[in-house]
Amino acid sequence: MSLFSKENGEVFKSPLNLNNPVAVQVLGICSALAVTSQLKPAIVMGLSVTVITAFSNVIISLLRKTIPNRIRIIVQLVVVAALVTIVSNILKAYVYDVSVQLSVYVGLIITNCILMGRLEAFAMQNGPWESFLDGVGNGLGYAFVLVVVGFFRELLGFGTILGFQVIPDSCYMENGGLYFNNGMMTMPAMALILVACFIWAHRSINKEQ
């Protein structure tokens, strides 16, 4: 079987759209609400989850024939925990401010349902390369939702995108305009409604589901 066969392409593409972990399987919602108040942490979080899902999938897939069935969850957790620790330390070393913003949520990737779900459902039955594609696909599918939600929350809640002022100062009420930032966008409650809107749009586009 070639590396880029049609089946492998499907493994990679389906979690991006028709089998999206957040929009369709509704997994990983907690972190999607917690880290998306601005775009930058959302991007970093999405990439971290992608890296961890991909490599934990590969490692478990390589070990899958030697792991005794009764203790497989513990083994999976050890692998994920090791990867999370590595990613967390890398973030602290290179993007310290974002890592402070993300606070506990990097550590909590270990409890992200998407990870355990992919390990159990996919990596335990498939080879390393397919598992890698599956991990990257699911991670990017998750990251995509985070970026969309983070984009709107930062734009409407702070008037900025990636920290750059987008809505001109003169529009604001303090300076004689009529515009206000929407404070509700900075709260997790509004993130839930935005995720719901995303799911709504997604289902309207993909009617066949």
Add this chain to the structure above:
Amino acid sequence: MGLKKILDNMKPAFSEGGKLSAFGSLFDAAETFFFVPNETAKVRGAQIHDAIDSKRSIFFVVIALIPALLFGMYNIGLQHNIAIGACTEDICGCFLYGLAAMLPKIVVSYAVGLGIEVAIAQYKKEEVHEGFFVTGILIPMIVPVNCPLWILAVATAFAVIFAKEVFGGTGMNIFNPALVTRAFLFFAYPAMMSGDKVWVNENYIDCINGTVDGYSAATPLGQLGAGEPVTYSAMDTIIGTIPGSIGETSVIAIAIGAIILIWAGIASWKIIVSTFVGGALMAYVLPYSGAENFEWWEQLTVGGFAFGAVFMATDPVTAARTECGKYIYGFLIGAMAIIIRVLNPGFPEGMMLAILLMNVFAPLIDYCFVQSNINKRAKRAAK
């Protein structure tokens, strides 16, 4: 009947397959607005048929709101004139000023809300429901005078879509849409809505009168929340010549509305009475610390307490439906509102949050009473 003929002549164009069928739901709404429809629900099993349909019953609520609305308009002008130090004797002038401030809000609220409702009804091929006639007039009455129109439009759209249409439209909503509008404004634009220093119109309609810059008067609740002495007498708060949301200030105007609603049998007197009992009891038990010239019963006259109890808590869709449940529902609203006011300085006005909270619990209250009734009868039958 000239109008009836005109409508009958227009009907074919709007029905299925006609030239203007895209606007069918709009036509249907207008027709049933003017005339009681011929078709009623089919009689099946045990049913009670009432001659009054929901459009007619909704209209009584709008009529009951008119005294509070008219007084609110007058009060806008009065507070504005007090703020700029102008003559406060000119009742007509005050009223016209308030009318000019109010009309755009009413228009925006109806245009946005009904626009969304008509679009969704047309999309789902249903009739336009009439619930928004009340919501549309309630929304402008519970927002601050100086709320920009675009914010009002955003909040109305949010409430109609997320509090009403996603649940299935009129009659299916869990939360009162007008209160969701206010809650959205409260959390999204706290600078506009914080409830402590509100709502004397500053400079939006300065074509009519002089303007004041940066003037804002404290409401009685704001003063209480900040631990300052209240500068309004009990008589002021009952008549309503105090700063506050447009419809909520005058207890007398609200009482007239309450009498109309109870007389017409639209609102449940049980909810209104038990809300006041709950509020009074809690206000007596839990006084503000250090508010000397503020009697416990004045809690019921300030802020949105009376307005909420009469027009919001009694919303038949979101309130408890069992007769005994209504007492519990109302009592807890009154008690919660006072608890939030007194104990949480972040929320000087607790009525909105109390009603929204009890909206969530109304089905649970109903469930308990229905279930206990079933158990009682089962026991009786077993004997």
